[in-house]
Amino acid sequence: MSTVTFRLSDDEKEFMQKMADFNGLSLSELARTKILESLEDQIDLETYNKLMKEHQTKDESISHAEMMKELGL
Template sequence: MSTVTFRVTDEEKAFIQSMADLNGLSLSELARTKLLEGLEDQIDMALYEKAIKSHELNDESISHQAMLQELGL
């Protein structure tokens, strides 16, 4: 397993430690979990934005009423 080090102020460390304590995690577990969650959220948002742009370029949406007619309802 690798180690990653980053610098924070004393106040930031105290805050991060208190949040780790609140969540019942070690400082390392909290930092790792929140960092990875944040990066995964960033990837999800980028994929969402790409999908929206693709949809806007090739919008094949129809209204609810048109769908009912197409289904013969």
């Protein structure tokens, strides 16, 4: 397992420690979890933006009424 070190002010460390305690996590678990969640959210947003741009360029959606007709309902 690797170790990553980063610098924090005393106030930032105190805040992070309180949040770790509040969530029942170690400081290391909190940092790892939140950093990974943030990076995954960034990937999700980039994927959404890319696909939305493609959708707007080539919109193949149909209305509810058209779908009902197509399904014979």
